[in-house]
Amino acid sequence: MFVGTGSDVGKSVLNAAFCRIFMQDGHSPAPFKAQNMALNSFVTAEGLEIGRAQAVQAEACGIPCSVEMNPVLLKPSGDMVSQVVLNGKPAGNKTASEYFLDTNRNALFSEVMKSYNRLAQKYNPIVIEGAGSISEMNLWDKDITNMRVAEAADAATILVADIDRGGVFASVYGSIQLLPPSHRKLIKGVLINKFRGDERLFHEGRKMLEEISGVPVLGVVPWFRDIFIEQEDSVVLDHLKNQPQPGKINIAVVRLKHMANFTDFDALRHVSEVNLYYAENEETLAEADIIIIPGSKNTIADMDMLRQRGLEGVLMRLHQNGMPIYGICGGFQMMGKFIHDPDGVEGNIPKTKGLGILPVETVFKEEKKTEQCRFQFINDSSVTGSGYEIHMGVTNVDGSPLCRLENGETDGCFLNEKTWGTYIHGIFDNASVIQQILRQVKPDILINFSLKDLKEEGFNKLANLVRDVVDMEAIYSFLKE
Numbered sequence: 001m002f003v004g005t006g007s008d009v010g011k012s013v014l015n016a017a018f019c020r021i022f023m024q025d026g027h028s029p030a031p032f033k034a035q036n037m038a039l040n041s042f043v044t045a046e047g048l049e050i051g052r053a054q055a056v057q058a059e060a061c062g063i064p065c066s067v068e069m070n071p072v073l074l075k076p077s078g079d080m081v082s083q084v085v086l087n088g089k090p091a092g093n094k095t096a097s098e099y100f101l102d103t104n105r106n107a108l109f110s111e112v113m114k115s116y117n118r119l120a121q122k123y124n125p126i127v128i129e130g131a132g133s134i135s136e137m138n139l140w141d142k143d144i145t146n147m148r149v150a151e152a153a154d155a156a157t158i159l160v161a162d163i164d165r166g167g168v169f170a171s172v173y174g175s176i177q178l179l180p181p182s183h184r185k186l187i188k189g190v191l192i193n194k195f196r197g198d199e200r201l202f203h204e205g206r207k208m209l210e211e212i213s214g215v216p217v218l219g220v221v222p223w224f225r226d227i228f229i230e231q232e233d234s235v236v237l238d239h240l241k242n243q244p245q246p247g248k249i250n251i252a253v254v255r256l257k258h259m260a261n262f263t264d265f266d267a268l269r270h271v272s273e274v275n276l277y278y279a280e281n282e283e284t285l286a287e288a289d290i291i292i293i294p295g296s297k298n299t300i301a302d303m304d305m306l307r308q309r310g311l312e313g314v315l316m317r318l319h320q321n322g323m324p325i326y327g328i329c330g331g332f333q334m335m336g337k338f339i340h341d342p343d344g345v346e347g348n349i350p351k352t353k354g355l356g357i358l359p360v361e362t363v364f365k366e367e368k369k370t371e372q373c374r375f376q377f378i379n380d381s382s383v384t385g386s387g388y389e390i391h392m393g394v395t396n397v398d399g400s401p402l403c404r405l406e407n408g409e410t411d412g413c414f415l416n417e418k419t420w421g422t423y424i425h426g427i428f429d430n431a432s433v434i435q436q437i438l439r440q441v442k443p444d445i446l447i448n449f450s451l452k453d454l455k456e457e458g459f460n461k462l463a464n465l466v467r468d469v470v471d472m473e474a475i476y477s478f479l480k481e
Contacts, residue, residue, distance in 0.1 A: 004130060029123060043370045155186070189216045218470055324440045328421070360396060
C-alpha cells in the first residue's frame with residue numbers, strides 16, 4: 001500500500017508504476033483505492049463510475065477496470081458539497097459535515113472491504129493507494145481509506161513524500177510519529193518522490209531520514225517530464241504553459257471552475273502540430289485556432305461564471321467570426337439555448353440561459369447515465385471511435401445529431417464541421433476525430449496518432465525508471481511476509 005505525507009505527492013503515479021512492474025514480472029496485480037475524491041472519472045464496461053486514476057492503474061496492470069477498484073468516489077460540485085458515488089452509482093449529494101459526521105462509517109468501511117476482498121480473490125498482489133495525508137488526526141476515527149485499510153488488509157505500507165515541495169524530513173518523521181503504534185508498525189519504508197538534480201547530494205540526507213524515522217528509504221524517484229501517465233488531479237494544469245504558440249495549431253480549452261475529465265484532451269496535447277492550452281480570458285481565447293468547452297460537474301454555475309467574466313459574448317463573437325468551437329458533455333450543454341434544473345440536481349438555480357450556439361435545450365434529471373460507447377459521425381462515416389458517457393442531463397436536439405452510436409441511439413448536435421457538441425468523453429482519444437477538427441485549420445493534415453501506444457510506452461518507461469531507483473528486493477520481501 002502506498003500512503004502519503006500529503007495530497008499530490010505522487011501516490012497515484014507510483015501505484016501505476018508498481019502495477020506495471022508486477023505485471024512485467026509475471027504476477028496478476030490489480031489497483032485499489034477505497035475512497036477517491038476527483039472530478040476525473042471513468043466508466044467501467046458494466047456502466048459503473050470510478051476514479052480515473054484506478055482506471056489508469058488497471059491499464060498498467062493490463063486488465064479491465066472494475067468498480068471494486070474504487071468503491072467510493074466523491075465528486076465535488078461546490079466548495080463544500082460532493083456527489084457521493086457508491087459502488088459505481090450516485091448515492092446523493094452531501095456536504096463535508098454530512099459525509100464525515102452523519103454517515104455510518106463502519107457500514108461504509110464494510111462496503112469498502114467487501115470490494116477489496118472480491119478483488120483479492122481474483123488478483124495478487126493488490127496494489128492499494130491511500131488518500132491525502134495519513135496524519136490527519138481529526139479524521140482517524142472516520143478513516144475508510146488510509147491506515148484502517150492497511151491494517152484490515154495487513155498491507156506492507158510505504159510512505160510517499162514529495163521532496164520538491166520542501167520539508168521532507170519533518171513531513172516523513174511527523175507522519176510516522178503521529179501514528180498510533182499499531183499503525184506505525186505497518187510502515188515498512190519510505191519513498192522520496194519528485195527529486196530534482198543529482199541524487200548523490202541526498203545520500204547523507206537519506207541516512208539521516210532513516211535514522212530519525214526508524215524505517216528504510218527504499219528509493220529516491222526523480223522528477224520526470226518525458227513520461228506520459230494520465231493524471232488524476234487537475235492541479236497538474238497549473239504547471240502547463242497556458243498560452244498560444246506561433247507556428248502551431250492553437251487549441252484553447254476554456255478553463256472552468258468545476259471542469260471535469262480534463263484528460264479528455266491528453267491526446268491532443270501529444271499531437272506534434274498542436275499546442276493545447278487552458279484559457280481563462282478574452283485575449284487567450286481570441287488567439288486560438290480552435291476552442292473546446294470541456295465537461296463540468298456544475299454546468300449552471302460554470303455557465304454563470306462565463307457570463308460574469310464577460311466570456312459569453314466573447315465566445316459568441318468568435319463563433320460568428322467562424323472560429324471552430326466544440327463542446328464536451330457540460331460544454332455541449334452550455335452551447336445550447338437553455339439549461340433547466342427543475343429538481344435542483346445541481347443546486348438552487350432552476351434555469352439559466354446558455355450560449356445559444358447550438359439548437360438544443362438540456363433538462364437535468366436525477367438519473368445518471370454512465371456507459372461506454374462506440375460511435376460514427378453521421379455526416380462523415382470515416383470518423384469513428386469509442387468513448388464513454390457520464391451525465392445527468394437529457395438534451396433535446398432541434399437539429400442534426402452528431403453521432404450514431406453502436407446501440408442505434410444518436411448523440412450530440414452537429415451544426416457544421418466547425419461547430420458541434422457531444423456527451424462522449426474521450427472522443428478526442430480517436431485519431432479520426434482529431435483529424436476532423438484539425439482539418440478546419442489545416443485541410444491537408446494527416447493524423448496517425450495512437451493514444452494506446454503512447455500509454456503503453458509511458459507505463460513501461462515509468463516502470464523502468466522506478467526499478468532503477470527503488471530497492472525491488474525489499475519490495476518483494478514484503479510480499480512474502
